[in-house]
Amino acid sequence: MLTEIRELTTKPFNAAELASAKDRLLNSFIFxxxxxxxxxxxxxxxxxxxxPADYLRKYRARIKAVTLADPQRAVNKYIDPSxxxxxxxxxxxxxxxxxxxxxxGPVQPLDVTIPISAMMGKQMTEAGGQ
Numbered sequence: 001m002l003t004e005i006r007e008l009t010t011k012p013f014n015a016a017e018l019a020s021a022k023d024r025l026l027n028s029f030i031f032x033x034x035x036x037x038x039x040x041x042x043x044x045x046x047x048x049x050x051x052p053a054d055y056l057r058k059y060r061a062r063i064k065a066v067t068l069a070d071p072q073r074a075v076n077k078y079i080d081p082s083x084x085x086x087x088x089x090x091x092x093x094x095x096x097x098x099x100x101x102x103x104x105g106p107v108q109p110l111d112v113t114i115p116i117s118a119m120m121g122k123q124m125t126e127a128g129g130q
Contacts, residue, residue, distance in 0.1 A: 005084070008075045018068055025063050 033039050033056075046055050086104055088095075089112075099107050 002081070002084075005079065006081050008079050009081065013068055013071050015068065018066065018071070021071075022063055022066060026060060029060060 033042065043056070047053075088099055092099065
């Protein structure tokens with residue numbers, strides 16, 4: 001995963017990758033809008049988030065208009081591998097490789113244990129204090 005993310009910033013996209021991504025988006029477009037319920041739900045969601053009323057009508061044309069420079073510009077603006085934070089969740093005793101061996105930087109354990117007393121208090125509150 002880290003190699004792929006780093007390559008986004010060093011290896012330019014090629015025409016075949018762009019064409020494949022555009023084809024997948026354009027071909028999937030119809031399946032997300034193949035019923036009145038789906039169209040209505042998506043229209044409501046777009047309106048809720050402030051998208052313009054003609055967003056869906058212009059979507060396909062906008063996807064077709066994407067050039068090779070566009071995804072690279074987005075990568076340059078939003079992707080910085082040096083600022084990644086990786087969250088590893090689980091019992092370290094069951095990891096195949098120690099976290100420190102992955103060379104991800106300093107390991108900062110985070111205790112996410114919910115104390116039993118807090119859970120019991122919540123259950124008592126939800127049960128009406130009984």
